[in-house]
Amino acid sequence: MAAGLQGKGTAMQMYILRRLLSYIPVLFLVSLFTFFILRVIPGDALVAMMGERQGMNQAEMERARHELGLDRPLPVQYLSWIGNGLRGDWGRSFWLHKPVTDAILDTFPVSAQLGVMAFAITVVVAVPIGIVSAVRQDSWVDYVGRLFAISFLSIPSFFIAILSIVFLARWFGWIPPRGYINPLRDPIGNLEQMIIPALILGLTFSASTARIVRTTMLEVLREDYIRTARAKGLRERSVIWRHALKNSLIPVVTYWGVSLAALITGSVLIEVVYGLNGMGRLTYDAINQRDWPIVQTVILFFVVITLTINLIIDLLYGVLDPRIQHA
Amino acid sequence: MRAWTNGGWPRRRLLRVGLPLGAAAFLAACGGGRTARQEAPSGGTPTTGGTVAGQVGAVAKIAPGHYEKQLAASQEELEVAKNVRRGGTLRARYLDPPHFDPARAYSCTIFHTASYVYNRLLKANLGAQADPFKLELVPDLAEKWEMTAPDATEFTFFLRKNVKWQNLPPVNGRPFTAEDVKLVFERYASAGVQKDFFSVVDRFEMPDQYTIKARLKEPYVDFPATMATYSFIVPRELWLNSDKVMTEAVGTGPFIRESWTPKQGSTFVRNPDYWEMGADGKPLPYLDRIEVLVEPNPAAQKAAYRAGRLHLYVPTDNADGDDLLKTSPNTVWLDLPQSRGGNVNGFQFNMNNPKFKDKRVRNAISMAIDRVAYDELLYDGLNKGYSATAMPWTFIYDDFPSLKDQGPTFQYNPAEAKKLLQAAGAENLEFEVVEYYLTAGRDAFSPAQDMLRQVGIKVRNRRVDNPTAITMLAERKFEEAINMVWGPPNHSIDGWIYPWYITGGGLNYNGVSNPELDNLLRAQRRETDNRKRREILRQIDRLLNDQNYEVWWPQGWYREAWIPALKNFRPQGFLGTSVCYSNEQFTRAWLAE
Numbered sequence: 057m058a059a060g061l062q063g064k065g066t067a068m069q070m071y072i073l074r075r076l077l078s079y080i081p082v083l084f085l086v087s088l089f090t091f092f093i094l095r096v097i098p099g100d101a102l103v104a105m106m107g108e109r110q111g112m113n114q115a116e117m118e119r120a121r122h123e124l125g126l127d128r129p130l131p132v133q134y135l136s137w138i139g140n141g142l143r144g145d146w147g148r149s150f151w152l153h154k155p156v157t158d159a160i161l162d163t164f165p166v167s168a169q170l171g172v173m174a175f176a177i178t179v180v181v182a183v184p185i186g187i188v189s190a191v192r193q194d195s196w197v198d199y200v201g202r203l204f205a206i207s208f209l210s211i212p213s214f215f216i217a218i219l220s221i222v223f224l225a226r227w228f229g230w231i232p233p234r235g236y237i238n239p240l241r242d243p244i245g246n247l248e249q250m251i252i253p254a255l256i257l258g259l260t261f262s263a264s265t266a267r268i269v270r271t272t273m274l275e276v277l278r279e280d281y282i283r284t285a286r287a288k289g290l291r292e293r294s295v296i297w298r299h300a301l302k303n304s305l306i307p308v309v310t311y312w313g314v315s316l317a318a319l320i321t322g323s324v325l326i327e328v329v330y331g332l333n334g335m336g337r338l339t340y341d342a343i344n345q346r347d348w349p350i351v352q353t354v355i356l357f358f359v360v361i362t363l364t365i366n367l368i369i370d371l372l373y374g375v376l377d378p379r380i381q382h383a
Numbered sequence: 384m385r386a387w388t389n390g391g392w393p394r395r396r397l398l399r400v401g402l403p404l405g406a407a408a409f410l411a412a413c414g415g416g417r418t419a420r421q422e423a424p425s426g427g428t429p430t431t432g433g434t435v436a437g438q439v440g441a442v443a444k445i446a447p448g449h450y451e452k453q454l455a456a457s458q459e460e461l462e463v464a465k466n467v468r469r470g471g472t473l474r475a476r477y478l479d480p481p482h483f484d485p486a487r488a489y490s491c492t493i494f495h496t497a498s499y500v501y502n503r504l505l506k507a508n509l510g511a512q513a514d515p516f517k518l519e520l521v522p523d524l525a526e527k528w529e530m531t532a533p534d535a536t537e538f539t540f541f542l543r544k545n546v547k548w549q550n551l552p553p554v555n556g557r558p559f560t561a562e563d564v565k566l567v568f569e570r571y572a573s574a575g576v577q578k579d580f581f582s583v584v585d586r587f588e589m590p591d592q593y594t595i596k597a598r599l600k601e602p603y604v605d606f607p608a609t610m611a612t613y614s615f616i617v618p619r620e621l622w623l624n625s626d627k628v629m630t631e632a633v634g635t636g637p638f639i640r641e642s643w644t645p646k647q648g649s650t651f652v653r654n655p656d657y658w659e660m661g662a663d664g665k666p667l668p669y670l671d672r673i674e675v676l677v678e679p680n681p682a683a684q685k686a687a688y689r690a691g692r693l694h695l696y697v698p699t700d701n702a703d704g705d706d707l708l709k710t711s712p713n714t715v716w717l718d719l720p721q722s723r724g725g726n727v728n729g730f731q732f733n734m735n736n737p738k739f740k741d742k743r744v745r746n747a748i749s750m751a752i753d754r755v756a757y758d759e760l761l762y763d764g765l766n767k768g769y770s771a772t773a774m775p776w777t778f779i780y781d782d783f784p785s786l787k788d789q790g791p792t793f794q795y796n797p798a799e800a801k802k803l804l805q806a807a808g809a810e811n812l813e814f815e816v817v818e819y820y821l822t823a824g825r826d827a828f829s830p831a832q833d834m835l836r837q838v839g840i841k842v843r844n845r846r847v848d849n850p851t852a853i854t855m856l857a858e859r860k861f862e863e864a865i866n867m868v869w870g871p872p873n874h875s876i877d878g879w880i881y882p883w884y885i886t887g888g889g890l891n892y893n894g895v896s897n898p899e900l901d902n903l904l905r906a907q908r909r910e911t912d913n914r915k916r917r918e919i920l921r922q923i924d925r926l927l928n929d930q931n932y933e934v935w936w937p938q939g940w941y942r943e944a945w946i947p948a949l950k951n952f953r954p955q956g957f958l959g960t961s962v963c964y965s966n967e968q969f970t971r972a973w974l975a976e
Binding site (some may be wrong): 098099218228234236328331338346 | 384479480481625626629630642645646647648676677679680682683685686687689690692710756847848849850851853854855857858
């Protein structure tokens with residue numbers, strides 16, 4: 057028995073190791089693609105940084121280009137970037153005048169907090185709505201739940217965000233504080249600032265999640281084992297929560313994986329409207345400013361996060377459904 | 384005298400029906416308003432100077448809190464010593480600065496911080512008592528200046544003796560001297576965006592620790608005005624270190640930069656050792672603190688204004704401004720006709736492309752645009768069709784000009800346009816315009832495109848983002864035409880025309896080369912008589928309008944709204960350009976509440 061468990065544990069470790077090793081070719085291909093595609097798109101990083109260059113002669117431009125290492129052949133630039141990156145130096149932002157890793161460390165907590173709060177709201181709101189809609193199919197409760205889902209699916213979150221700002225200011229003469237307030241320093245101020253954008257993001261993701269929960273629950277509720285559970289005389293609550301919900305969660309968890317990765321890597325529009333300096337805004341501005349070191353590295357960071365969350369989701373499948381073996 | 388009111392928007396016209404009598408009375412009370420300011424030609428630059436008192440002109444009040452063109456100083460603002468209140472925090476918006484080196488970019492983004500932290504030798508008179516349409520140079524770090532050679536080849540600046548750098552590293556409160564000026568000017572002359580203007584300098588001399596003399600290679604009457612624009616005195620301790628000058632800002636100015644968070648904002652606190660005295664006999668500035676935020680979303684900006692997190696707001700159009708007045712009825716909102724400002728819409732032709740070498744083709748394109756209809760469609764008819772031109776109208780006209788003043792090539796004449804195209808063999812003309820800026824978020828291109836289609840000209844637009852457009856301009860890599868004409872504003876009229884149109888000029892993006900124009904451009908640099916110089920400038924204006932190296936169309940007016948408690952502030956910067964180039968006036972502004 058113990059040997060069996062040990063064997064299972066080793067198999068799981070091997071599975072995780074294999075998955076982690078698969079990061080390498082993915083990251084290599086993404087880094088290559090990102091690096092070269094950024095050089096192909098029009099617009100000069102140096103000119104974008106300078107804002108304009110009238111008065112700067114060619115020699116001065118070349119000198120500035122040399123200072124930034126932009127005058128070297130592209131393969132050399134790529135290898136230098138990757139080589140330094142593996143040693144922990146991902147370069148300096150042209151625009152922010154600081155190391156890229158510092159820029160990521162400054163912005164990631166903002167997006168991560170927003171993403172985690174929004175995700176929590178999604179779970180709390182979407183799962184009950186989806187379950188009730190499925191259990192009370194075609195009742196008024198179901199219609200209300202579906203109306204909620206359709207509404208938040210159809211109205212873009214940035215539009216709701218702008219409306220919320222406009223109406224808060226118009227009716228209450230108040231808007232959330234701008235900039236980012238560290239929750240360790242001022243938890244109330246931080247909550248004041250984050251709760252509305254998190255609600256908007258959370259409700260938007262709740263809409264799609266609620267629909268998925270409803271659909272999968274409806275499918276599961278028609279399965280034979282549910283009928284068997286009911287025939288055994290189990291209470292309805294037990295049938296729903298212990299038997300139906302757990303089995304309907306696999307597609308939901310898959311969707312949550314994708315959503316969570318998107319949420320914690322930043323929501324550009326919400327961050328812009330609410331004046332939050334998160335990863336989304338960092339990336340968006342960096343693309344506009346041709347701040348290549350930021351864009352390249354942030355994309356790699358996104359890839360790592362997405363791969364890791366997917367790995368966690370794959371491991372969760374085994375917990376939700378013991379028939380799924382990762383070995 | 385041309386009436387100092389404007390037609391256009393029907394609702395405004397209705398409002399104005401009840402105003403003429405009141406306005407006339409007010410004009411009389413103000414001593415004739417516009418005519419009073421016309422006594423001194425505005426086309427020239429003072430060649431010597433001290434403090435020049437501003438003249439206050441007419442006010443056109445068109446709705447509660449909503450003014451047009453000029454807002455006279457209130458009694459409270461006229462009696463500063465009696466009414467000024469010290470303290471308070473001003474909250475404004477700014478654009479995220481990419482760096483802080485004034486030699487590397489002459490951008491509004493950098494100007495914000497530079498205007499608070501640094502001084503220049505001279506500056507323009509700004510604020511409630513200043514005339515927004517007339518350049519008046521006033522002392523900054525130079526307490527006076529003289530043109531010491533009658534042919535405008537030598538200028539001497541006498542510096543203040545009691546000035547110290549801010550008491551922060553790396554300057555640590557050391558005294559400011561002429562050597563600081565000489566060294567930074569030599570840097571500006573040898574490299575950087577100011578080079579076009581400093582290249583006329585043969586050498587800077589330092590007769591003593593508080594005098595700086597500029598000996599020029601050729602006459603340049605606008606040199607003092609250029610100093611008022613470009614002479615931010617950055618300490619050598621910063622600019623000798625290329626990293627420091629990009630990220631730090633320590634000067635002799637009224638505010639100390641307390642913090643800078645990229646993409647978020649900056650905070651400035653008053654410099655306790657500032658050298659300039661206020662009207663109350665105590666050192667300036669009156670404000671304790673300025674907080675500037677990066678707030679790119681207009682809806683969020685407006686919400687922030689309503690919630691008191693911003694004290695200034697730029698309405699996107701009249702409806703937006705009216706909406707603001709509904710919830711913030713005490714807002715002061717001023718509309719200013721724009722000079723040619725930073726970003727102007729029009730067609731800028733690549734003069735090296737054979738399609739545009741024939742003047743008749745360029746004239747035909749210009750004459751195919753119905754500017755009055757265009758103006759009504761996009762800008763409430765405020766300009767009556769008058770279009771942006773190469774140089775700000777304030778330098779060459781006494782009053783906001785009319786479309787008629789712009790000559791025959793600006794008049795809508797599709798029949799003549801067709802004839803010209805036929806004569807030039809360009810009946811089926813097609814060209815591409817690279818497009819970036821859309822004025823005030825509107826599609827400024829489509830109406831012009833439709834008008835050109837009426838005379839058989841097909842124009843395609845190719846939209847690009849900001850870095851792409853700037854790169855294309857900088858490297859002169861647009862094939863046929865580009866719609867955005869970026870350029871640094873300037874207190875000097877020469878700055879608006881010389882580098883743009885002189886053969887091979889630093890801002891001559893479209894390759895203009897015209898010997899007659901070159902001669903006129905050089906002549907205006909030499910002419911020390913303001914009236915004669917103004918006549919040369921008018922000749923240049925007529926020539927440029929006739930040549931249509933660019934085809935301009937009407938521009939939106941510049942709008943700025945602010946809280947009524949903010950006193951001694953007017954948004955005009957460089958003769959009608961935006962406040963982002965004029966925020967040094969916050970040194971003398973105060974918050975009444």
